[in-house]
Amino acid sequence: MYYIGFDLGSSSIKAALVEISTGKSIGVVQEPKTEMSMLALKNGWAEQKPEEWWKHICKAIENLKKTYNVSRTQIKGIGISYQMHGLVLVDKEGKPLRKSIIWCDSRAVEIGKEAFANIGSEKSSSHLLNSPANFTASKLKWVKDNEPEVYNKAYKFMLPGDYIAYRFSNKINTTISGLSEGIFWDFKNDTVADFLLDYYGIDKSLVPEIVDTFGLQSVVDEKGEEESTLAAGTPIFYRAGDQPNNALSLNVFNPGDVAATGGTSGVVYAVTESLSGKESTRVNNFAHVNYKKSVPRIGKLLNINGAGIQYRWLLNNLSVDSYDEMNQLALNVPVGSDGVCMLPFGNGAERMLNNREIGTRLVNLNLNNHQKGHVCRAALEGIAFSFVYGMDILKSDGIDINVMRAGNDNLFRSEIFANTVATLINQEIEIYNTTGAIGAARAAGLHEGDFESYGKLVEDNDHVMTFMPFKDKAPYLKAYENWKKELNLILNNK
Template identity: 80%
Template sequence: MYYVGLDIGSSSIKIALVDVETGKSLGVIQEPETEMSMFASKNGWAEQKPEDWWEYVCKGIRRIKKKYNVSRKQIKGVGISYQMHGLVVLDKEGNPLRKSIIWCDSRAVSIGNRAFNEIGEDKCAQYLLNSPANFTASKLKWVKENEPDIYKKVYKFMLPGDYIAYKFSNIMNTTISGLSEGILWDFKKDSVADFLLKYYGVDSHLVPDIVDTFSNQSQVNAQGEKESGLAAGTPIFYRAGDQPNNALSLNVLNPGEVAATGGTSGVVYAVTNSLSGKESSRVNNFAHVNYKKGEDPRIGKLLCINGAGIQYRWLLNNLAVSSYEEMNILASEISVGSDGVCVIPFGNGAERMLNNKEIGTRVVNLNLNNHTKAHICRATLEGIAFSFVYGMNILKSDGINVNVIRAGNDNLFRSEIFANTIATLIEHEIEIYNTTGAIGAARAADLHLGDFKKFSNSIMDNDHVMTFMPFKDKEPYIQAYANWKQELELITNK
């Protein structure tokens, strides 16, 4: 018997099958094989058709069933991960009233900033743990202001994963974790943030019913069976935004556990029981997947680093090298600190953790007589690693403790220099796992039974690749980081 996991991204939909008993993955497929369309009729806008997500979900489920010779009756539940912060608005018949305004659309920035100032920074930090910023609530306010004819027809608004669950079941609901990522949850009152809805002039009846993250949220109905190929009655057992789900996929559920991603951008997602919103202008705070009303809270503090893997990929494309492996070998020939060369790796737009400053990528202390491309490779890996450490120190100042970091087996964390540098500076081990968001969502479908030990064991048994331990001789790393931080502060304090 199997669970199916869906990861609703903005570039593609990924579908995974895992064994119910062992948690072992049969495989993962992607729909479409090329990137999904994105609509941008104005600069800074980004929209997608929710109907397209559903079409690719259905195609993918049929493909993976056929590939692994699995019948609809063998699939015992569904878990859904989805792109965060998107807005889907439906009419009473359940039809989308417009394209979804997705996570990277920036049209509502000024609306969120105005709310932050007028409601008050302290109240937003204490009650929402965030600025309303460019999140789902602010996007809904944009629709109200700019598309009043559409807004009048809105029956419910929802997040992308809520829409997919609705298409399976014809039932509209959401989760606390989902509402919090839209900045719609009041952590003081442990309820929907009515004061923000009132400020935006949004009727609370537009909020879908709330279900537990790990529960029998709804079941596939006859129409869902016809379109998706899953049997009617198959339960939807789980849904969460992609970053909380990625943390869950790495078995990051408790205070002191940190999930890290070293892809095009870097993400540090730390779980805490602190309701501190002190760094709400640089750090996002969400109800984690295992947050429950009235209990010791589980908050996911999310810090994003734009200048991460994209910096290393730029080097691959522009240096006379053939692969990341070659770059890592070149870097390993150079000692810690790169002989004084520093790379400030922030060339992918404004960095929120640097208070939205756009400082670009900079290479400093380069000596044209002594330094080579090997120094550049080492300095770049160190610079990106130092940016992760810098971000973790921001998180520590906002109430997190670090006991262990768990990371996916992606490009940056394949580099021993990168992983060892972080592990040594934060003085904690880094566990590497070979998993994906779709696999994690499929496994999470089993958590409606409440057996978190079985879930954790399935990750350790199936996915653990290796563990990087901190080096005992950490002094060269401390000095190199201090040099890098000094160069960064010379730039940011101008």
């Protein structure tokens, strides 16, 4: 018997089957094989058709069942992970009224800024734990102001994962974790943030019914069976945004647990019991998957735009054939790159730098002594230093690191990158070979609340290796201080 998990991204859908008895991954598929289309009618806009997500979900189910010879009756539960902060608006028949405004769409930035100024930083930080910023609530306000004919027809708003669950079940509901990622949740009163809805003039009836993150949320109905080919009655047991779900996939649930990802952009996601919004303009705070008022679990999310995208740019523009070749060149250069320093902030405004856009900078390059190995090492170190810099911000907001876990993705495959981070934060980094879709599938089994057994499933099936901090920290500290000096020169002169 199996659970099925979905990871709805902005570029593709991944679906996974796991064996219920062992938690072992049976297989993972991706749909479409190329990237999903994205509509950008204006600079900074990004939209997708929710119906396209559903089409690819159904195709992925068909692919999984055929490839692994699994029948619909063998799938006993569904878990859903999804791209965060998106907005789906539907009418009374459940039909989308417009394309989804997805996470990377920036049209509502000014709306959020104005709300933060007018509501006040103290109230925003203590109740929302965030600035309203460019999140789902602000996007809904944009629709109200700019597309009143759409807003007036709206029956409910949904997050992307809510829409997928609806297509399976014909039931519209959401979770506290989901509402918090849209900045619809009042943590101080542990209820929907009515004061923000009132400020934006948003009808409270648009908020879906709230269900538990783990539990019987709904079941596949006859129409859902016909379209998806999963059996009617199959329960949906779990739903969460991609970053909380990535943390879950790495067995990150408790205060002091930290999850890191090092893809195109980088993310540090730290769990705490503190409702502090001290760094609410630089760090996002969401209800983690196991949040309860009686046992608060907050995920503090720090994003680094300029991470793997910089290393990929070097791969495309240096005369090298692979990341492995770049890593080998970098290994021939000492810690600190003989003074060469790279600031990896060339992928737009960095929230942790107070939304400054400073670009990528390569400094201290000596044309007589330095070669491309120095540039490769400086790039890896610069990205690692940006992670450490971000973790320093998290620590100033009350985060203690007890364990750090990361996926076996591009940056964490690099010894230089992982060793630099581990040494500077003085913390082991455990590497796991898992995906969001596998995590979502396993999470379907957590409706019974057995988190201890879940952790053992992750450890037994996914652990790859552990990077240990080096005892000799001096060269790493010196290089990091040099990097921070270069960064501060820019930050203080703009």
